[in-house]
Amino acid sequence: MSDAMTRGTALIWVSGASGGIGRALVATVPWARARVIGISRRQDSVSTEHIEADLSDPEQWPRVGAAFREAVTRFSGDRIVFVQAAGTIQPIGFVGNVETRAYQENVLLNSAAPQVLGHLFIEAVQDVAATRHLVMLTSGAAKSIYPGWATYGAAKAGVDQWVRDTGAEQGPDGVQVLAVAPGTVNTEMQTQLRATTPEEFPMRQKFIDLHRDGKLSDPNDVARKIWDLLDEPYDNGSVLDLRNLPEVRTPASA
Numbered sequence: 198m199s200d201a202m203t204r205g206t207a208l209i210w211v212s213g214a215s216g217g218i219g220r221a222l223v224a225t226v227p228w229a230r231a232r233v234i235g236i237s238r239r240q241d242s243v244s245t246e247h248i249e250a251d252l253s254d255p256e257q258w259p260r261v262g263a264a265f266r267e268a269v270t271r272f273s274g275d276r277i278v279f280v281q282a283a284g285t286i287q288p289i290g291f292v293g294n295v296e297t298r299a300y301q302e303n304v305l306l307n308s309a310a311p312q313v314l315g316h317l318f319i320e321a322v323q324d325v326a327a328t329r330h331l332v333m334l335t336s337g338a339a340k341s342i343y344p345g346w347a348t349y350g351a352a353k354a355g356v357d358q359w360v361r362d363t364g365a366e367q368g369p370d371g372v373q374v375l376a377v378a379p380g381t382v383n384t385e386m387q388t389q390l391r392a393t394t395p396e397e398f399p400m401r402q403k404f405i406d407l408h409r410d411g412k413l414s415d416p417n418d419v420a421r422k423i424w425d426l427l428d429e430p431y432d433n434g435s436v437l438d439l440r441n442l443p444e445v446r447t448p449a450s451a
C-alpha cells in the first residue's frame with residue numbers, strides 16, 4: 198500500500214464484517230482516517246459503526262441503500278469503498294436434497310444481494326468526485342465443479358459476470374468494480390466444509406487436507422492483499438484470483 202493511498206479520508210462499508218475475511222478487512226483498513234461501517238446480522242467488534250441486516254432478506258436491502266446515500270451526502274473525503282464479503286456456503290448438499298428455505302436464503306444472499314447492493318452503492322456514489330471502489334468477494338467455485346455447492350458456484354459465476362458488465366459500464370473514470378477470489382482462507386466457512394458428510398460434499402477431503410497441512414490462508418493476510426489491489430491499474434470489471442494475479446501495466450512499464 199503506497200503512502201499516497203493511505204493518506205486522506207475514507208468512507209468504507211464491509212458486508213460480512215462480523216466474521217472471517219470481512220472482519221479481517223475491517224481490522225486492516227489501510228487509511229488512518231476512515232469511517233468504517235460493518236454490515237452483518239451479528240455485531241462486529243472492529244468497525245466504527247455497524248448496520249445490523251440480514252442480507253438474505255430483500256426487504257432489508259433498501260435500508261442499506263439509504264445508509265449508502267445518507268453517508269455519501271455527508272462525506273467530503275477522497276475515497277469511498279464497499280466490499281461485499283457477506284456470503285454463505287450453506288446448505289451444502291445436492292440439489293433436490295437440501296432444505297428449501299436454506300436454499301432460498303443462499304440464492305438471495307449469494308446471488309441477488311450482491312447485485313442489488315452493488316446497484317444501490319453505484320447509485321449513491323456515481324456523481325461523487327471521490328475515488329470509488331466496489332469489490333465483490335467471489336470464489337474459484339465460479340469456474341470449478343464442486344458437487345454439493347451448485348447454488349454457491351452459480352452465485353459466484355453470476356457475480357463475476359455482473360462485475361465484468363458493470364465494470365465495462367463504469368469505464369476508466371467510473372467506480373472501480375472488481376471481483377476477487379481469495380483462495381482457501383481459514384474462516385468459519387472452511388470449518389463448515391470440513392463438518393459435512395461425504396454424501397453432502399464428496400470433495401470434502403481436499404479441504405480437510407488443506408487444513409491439516411496448514412495450507413489455508415490467514416484472513417488478515419488475505420485482507421491486506423485485497424486492500425493492496427485498489428489503485429492497481431486493473432481493467433475495470435476484472436475478475437481476480439489472489440493466488441494468480443495478472444501482471445498490471447503501469448504507465449512506466451506500458
Ligand SMILES: NC(=O)c1ccc[n+]([C@@H]2O[C@H](COP(=O)([O-])OP(=O)(O)OC[C@H]3O[C@@H](n4cnc5c(N)ncnc54)[C@H](OP(=O)(O)O)[C@@H]3O)[C@@H](O)[C@H]2O)c1
Pocket residue numbers: 212213214215216217218219220236237238239240250251252253254281282283284285306334335336337378379380381382383384385386387
Ligand atoms: N473462506 C474461504 O475459503 C473462501 C473462499 C472463497 C470465497 N470466499 C468468499 O469470501 C466471503 C467471506 O467468506 P468467509 O470465509 O469470511 O465467510 P464466514 O467466515 O462464514 O463469514 C461470513 C460473513 O458473512 C456474514 N453473513 C452470512 N450470512 C449473512 C446474512 N444473511 N446477512 C448478512 N450477513 C451475513 C456473516 O455475518 P453474520 O453471521 O453476523 O450475519 C459473516 O460476517 C464470502 O463471500 C465467501 O463466499 C471465502
